[in-house]
């Protein structure tokens with residue numbers, strides 16, 4: 690009979706309330722899908738995860754796909770704990786994936802299986818060279834549009850996730866879904882492969898549009914399944930329980 694291993698090491702996100710929801714943080718080297726419709730705070734939460742990592746000395750990498758990273762940084766909430774020296778010291782690195790596509794000669798609208806392998810190798814090699822312990826891809830949905838078929842998406846996410854796990858990197862893949870969608874990802878494939886799913890949403894309440902966060906699954910840990918109200922502040926993301934909820938063993 691297989692022997693049960695001990696408690697998995699945690700990647701403490703540093704995001705107020707989120708580590709408590711996750712009973713201590715994301716199990717190290719998990720690949721987590723951070724999914725939600727537009728404006729729900731996905732980029733803000735993902736960036737905060739990296740800033741706290743970099744501040745603690747964990748090399749962090751933000752792979753920007755949907756918009757270039759300079760534009761993203763200019764538009765995001767100005768966190769008062771984000772200092773330029775994190776970037777200058779190389780603890781926090783921003784890379785634009787379209788630049789990588791160009792360097793790899795991936796100019797076509799659809800990537801071939803060989804190009805997928807090349808892309809996975811390029812991202813994993815970069816993460817290895819930089820000693821990356823926390824990685825964000827914003828968004829994986831934009832990459833999937835270049836893959837087109839479920840088979841290719843499955844291949845890409847599985848290979849990338851394995852390569853990142855092999856270097857003990859904890860990853861957040863940002864996933865875009867339509868509002869009111871009953872799926873956690875645009876192509877339905879990404880959610881099945883990920884180690885964790887964190888759902889962000891907009892919720893109308895008494896004429897106010899609230900942002901909410903809920904952990905749907907997280908392999909390797911117990912977690913709350915309650916819905917939390919998420920507040921985006923310059924001090925970071927704050928989570929407050931919406932209703933009393935239970936917990937589950939993932």
Ligand SMILES: Nc1ncnc2c1ncn2[C@@H]1O[C@H](COP(=O)(O)OP(=O)(O)OP(=O)(O)O)[C@@H](O)[C@H]1O
Nearest residue numbers: 726727728729730731732733734764765766767921
């Ligand atoms: N400079 C700012 N100051 C205060 N709040 C801001 C600022 N910039 C953005 N925000 C808030 O953050 C919200 C967007 O958050 P974020 O970009 O993290 O969401 P997202 O889910 O990544 O959105 P998208 O679907 O566009 O990628 C905005 O709607 C706005 O309320």
Ligand SMILES: [Mg+2]
Nearest residue numbers: 731732733827
């Ligand atoms: Mg975003």
